Amino acid sequence: MSRPLRLLLLAHAFNGLTQRLFTVLREAGHEATVELDISDAVTEEAVALARPDLVIAPFLKRRIPESVWSVRPCLVVHPGPPGDRGPAALDWAVLRGDAQGGVTVLQATGDFDAGPVWAWQDLSLRKDATKASLYRQEITRAAVDAVLDALGRFQPGASGPASPPALPPLLGGWQGPVPASARAIDWSQDDSASVLRKIRSADGHPGIADALFGQNCRLHDAHPATAATLARAPAGAAGAVVAKRGPALLRRTVDGAVWIGHVRVEARGDRPALKLAATRAFADACTTLPELDVPLLRDAGEWDELHYAETGQQGARVGWLGFDFHNGAMSTRQCERLRDALRWVRTRDTQVLVLAGGSDFFSNGIHLHDIEAGAHDAGDSAADSSWRNIQAIDDVVLELLTMTHRLTVAMLSGNAGAGGCYLAFAADLVWAHAGVVLNPHYKNMGNLYGSEYWTYTLPRRVGAARAAEVAQRVMQGRLPMSAREAASLGLVDAVLADDAVSLAPRAATEAAALAAAHNHAERIAAKQRQRDDDESRKPLAAYRDEELQQMHRNFYGFDPSYHVARHHFVTRKPHAWTPRHLALHRP
Incomplete structure (x- = not known):
């Protein structure tokens, strides 16, 4: 596209991906403005005021209203490859341990993630990365490239992309949200790799529903424990919390242990559910746990902040x-x-x-x-x-x-x-x-x-x-x-x-x-x-x-x-x- 475009970014929140797109599009010479997705009426008003050539939705949790997508091209950024549909593509990919993923830019229609594809990028998924980290790095990079590619296919007055991209074999279609049962941890059965994969698939949101010291909470920020740590740590049954280090608690598994760095304890009374260092959230309960500290200068594989x-x-x-x-x-x-x-x-x-x-x-x-x-x-x-x-x-x-x-x-x-x-x-x-x-x-x-x-x-x-x-x-x-x-x-x-x-x-x-x-x-x-x-x-x-x-x-x-x-x-x-x-x- 040769001329600068008027672009409205419609997003649930001004998150990292939306911010990155905002800076890239403005530096490319386009007029970019932002509207948070609050209600259909607000979106309709924003489109009327901005008069955009295109609406770009990098991060949404609701449908774009038909009153908008039926009269204005609306491009949705989906963190999954073509053919993948649903709100939890990245959650499922991490939970399965997929090595490959993608980002698709598609046109909004009446069905979720089912409109014409304007652009897509494939990508490798880092092993042992959390969902949030993959989103902030690989997904964001690919999304920027895919959006710029899609803008190059925009033709004023056309109902779809000029020269649609060639697509890979399409995936199996709709995947709903990951049910809690699919990533619930069974401490008596799950090995460390399974525990880590489940926590990483829900990090940073919503976290894994679990309990510590008899309190319901969500687990975040998990790291593997090394053999050297296990040799120093007290014995304990699978699921037992046996030591601490900095923000984290060491929790035994059937074949070792994992560090749990942060938790979100359920709201109680007027105390909201806050994501805190595990040792902060359970300060009283872990006062007697041994501190397995490590020196700053050490093997890089030994986790600490x-x-x-x-x-x-x-x-x-x-x-x-x-x-x-x-x-x-x-x-x-x-x-x-x-x-x-x-x-x-x-x-x-x-x-x-x-x-x-x-x-x-x-x-x-x-x-x-x-x-x-x-x-x-x-x-x-x-x-x-x-x-x-x-x-x-x-x-x-x-x-x-x-x-x-x-x-x-x-x-x-x-x-x-x-x-x-x-x-x-x-x-x-x-x-x-x-x-x-x-x-x-x-x-x-x-x-x-x-x-x-x-x-x-x-x-x-x-x-x-x-x-x-x-x-x-x-x-x-x-x-x-x-x-x-x-x-x-x-x-x-x-x-x-x-x-x-x-x-x-x-x-x-x-x-x-x-x-x-x-x-x-x-x-x-x-x-x-x-x-x-x-x-x-x-x-x-x-x-x-x-x-x-x-x-x-x-x-x-x-x-x-x-x-x-x-x-x-x-x-x-x-x-x-x-x-x-x-x-x-x-x-």
């Missing part, structure tokens, strides 16, 4: 500090662990430190579910929990900003949001791949001001002359941006690859070159001089104090918007309207 490794020769060493926090959320406990790890890293003889978050998310800042839990804990409050969490993440950023004796790199294999962006921006260099989406703003969460030293790092990155302009665009615009857009602003230093798979080896090469560079010592000296000069002009403590004064008002002040927004977010309250910064078609 944090991991450290080193590469390169003496004098040109690279340290790799990985922190894979579930869904990118960083609780006070997790921030304290990462802070302590950074302090330990200072003792290592390396020239470069690469700070690597998880494969799905680098970081999304403070942990809203953990904070919400504080509102229901005796002697605590959401405000106090928020205050502890923001102080703890500020401590992490401070460690990175003051690490002047080596070069630091933030490697973004996954998306970043809010304070997680500014954690990355605190590094000397930020590397990403083209599929990364950043949301470097705070105001979508109840008009938060933000901390993490953003008032220092943003001007430092973009330059004093552009700081006010970029801050206005980023903080007030509140829109997601691609890694390439962030690079154009100076927030990201390099987009090294097209995806996370190719980013890792490229980053390893670049980091090794940094560590071995002939001018490394000069760069370190210049970095130290700049930090000293910045500190003499305005201490980091002053930036932090000023930001926290604003945050204190958000947490403890008369305006409850942060607390309301946080509560709605963690309890999945349905949207009542589409925010105006997304619904660009609305006055």
Whole structure:
């Protein structure tokens, strides 16, 4: 298609796939606007206002009304290959252990997922990946390619695609939701592989219905236990919880054990069902369990949230500090662990430190579910929990900003949001791949001001002359941006690859070159001089104090918007309207 198109993205929520499509389509020159799927009447009104050439539905849970699809081409993104139909294609694929999958872009009709196919992409499904991780990575990449392919087949006035694509042999048709019985865990019979596959097929939503310590809950974030862990762990019958590590509980199976990292305990009274670290949700019940901790520097196959490794020769060493926090959320406990790890890293003889978050998310800042839990804990409050969490993440950023004796790199294999962006921006260099989406703003969460030293790092990155302009665009615009857009602003230093798979080896090469560079010592000296000069002009403590004064008002002040927004977010309250910064078609 040669001319720019007017496109309306219709979605149940502005999730990662929808955000990625939004950034890609706008960068391709199209006019893209968003409407959340609230009701048929709202959708009809949005189409009347936006007057789109096409409606694109990347993430829906309801039918598009006939009043829309019968008069306007509507393209639905389905996370399954052609011929697959139903709302749980990816759930079934993971549960079966499929090696191949696909994404299909098809035209909405009166039947679910049964309209003409405009484009499709096949893909390999990572072994041992969760449904959510596959969706965020492989499905999202394929969906972007398929949507762009479909747009190339659009012909104004036509009822279908120009030159429809050749299709593979079609699959067997409709698959309904996965019944709870199909992935219920029988701890007396299921081996570890079966337990992991079932949990991964429902992670991140809805989770596996089960019980721990006599309480009904949903299981998430499962990892295999190694032989070394099993040798240290207490004995126990299949299904017994025998140990803990960080956020996770070790639960015995018929042939070993699995780590259960997060759970969602059923709502009780006014306490909502929150996804929390398993050791947090069952803190009282697991106080006597042994802690099977592991060192940071260890075999990579031994699971923990944090991991450290080193590469390169003496004098040109690279340290790799990985922190894979579930869904990118960083609780006070997790921030304290990462802070302590950074302090330990200072003792290592390396020239470069690469700070690597998880494969799905680098970081999304403070942990809203953990904070919400504080509102229901005796002697605590959401405000106090928020205050502890923001102080703890500020401590992490401070460690990175003051690490002047080596070069630091933030490697973004996954998306970043809010304070997680500014954690990355605190590094000397930020590397990403083209599929990364950043949301470097705070105001979508109840008009938060933000901390993490953003008032220092943003001007430092973009330059004093552009700081006010970029801050206005980023903080007030509140829109997601691609890694390439962030690079154009100076927030990201390099987009090294097209995806996370190719980013890792490229980053390893670049980091090794940094560590071995002939001018490394000069760069370190210049970095130290700049930090000293910045500190003499305005201490980091002053930036932090000023930001926290604003945050204190958000947490403890008369305006409850942060607390309301946080509560709605963690309890999945349905949207009542589409925010105006997304619904660009609305006055």
